[in-house]
Amino acid sequence: MASSQLSEHGPASRDVRSPGRRRARYRPVLRVCILINNRGPGEGDYSTPERILPEGNEFRSPAxxxxxxxxxxxxxxxxxxxxxxxxxxxxxxxxxxxxxxxxxxxxxxxxxxxxxxxxxxxxxxxxxxxxxxxxFEQALPASALIHKDVVVTSGGDRIERDHVLATKKGHTLYVHLYRDIQATAIVLKPWDILPNRAVLLNNGQELEARVDLIPSHWREKPYLRIRNLPVNELTDEVLVIRLDFDESLSD
Structure with missing residues (x-):
């Protein structure tokens, strides 16, 4: 029973041999795929952050x-x-x-x-x-496609505004507002392409998408801006925006 169950689990990564007895006619070899976490003496195959949110926008190894x-x-x-x-x-x-x-x-x-x-x-x-x-499902991390929304004041102060994450799947970019945003709109730098459609997944609401030059970035260029986000109505959940484009998204 154990031999048949273990042999069904994926490609081989390690041989596990039964100790056998002196009179055994054969010693079955089981092909077992094993992943080890980082809670042992070594780094293991994957990390297990506990009760924390790691820094960064993408895991570089399984977690x-x-x-x-x-x-x-x-x-x-x-x-x-x-x-x-x-x-x-x-x-x-x-x-x-x-x-x-x-x-x-x-x-x-x-x-x-x-x-x-x-x-x-x-x-x-x-x-x-x-x-x-x-x-999330069948989507890939894509936060590298969106730059930090930083504004430089006339006095030289750097103000980092909304911080978002992103995932992608085919022609679709998903924007995750995992932190509370400051206003009813977000600016997605360096994007300057209008999506075919902008939808809030939480309730299906159609959102306004514009590419325009706004006062806070007048020294730069027009950027994609997603407006009319219901930040004062949906205060008890994380908002996720779906943006559909004509072409498949690349890095």
Whole structure:
């Protein structure tokens, strides 16, 4: 039974030989593909950032982030302090947009049931994820396609405005507002091409897309600007924008 199950799991990376007995007529060789995380003595095959959001816009090696619904424990705690739903959405969005996997832990009670707070959180987060999941599934990290929106004042001060992440799939660019943005519009530098369509995945709302020269970037050039974002209406979830273009997106 074990031999047949293990032999079905993917390409070979290591031979695992059974110890065998003196009278055994054969010693089966199992071809097993194994990935090891970085929690052992070495670097392992993939990283496991725990309760943090790593710096950067894309993982350079495989990663699986670990988070729990409760801030103080990985198991059930009767007086647990639960993370806000939006905080967890922001965490999930950034990790997935960077190309990582996400493990969200739920601690059950002694009788095997889940706390009401956990059930509610999973329902709300799951509903949000289902509205934006196309921006993650079969999509590639693409944050390198969008530059930081930095404004230089007349006094020489550099002001970094909205920070966004991006994923791409075919002719579509997905813009992830994993941090709260400052206004009802975002500027996507260095883009100066109008998409065929701009849609907010969260509710299907059509958004206004313009390429124009705005006062804050008058020294530069016209940039793509996405307007009429419902930042004062949808305050409890991460917004994701879908932009459809004529041609396939490249780096």
């Amino acid at each position: 699986e982030a670990n988070q729990s619904l409760g801030r103080e424990s990985w198991s059930y705690k009767s007086d647990e302090d639960y993370y806000s739903h939006k905080f967890l959405m922001q965490s999930i969005d950034k990790i997935l947009a960077m190309g990582g996997n996400y493990l969200l832990n739920v601690g059950p009670k002694a009788d095997g049931s889940f706390p009401e707070e956990s059930i509610q959180a999973l329902q709300i987060i799951g509903k949000w994820y289902n509205t934006v999941k196309e921006s």
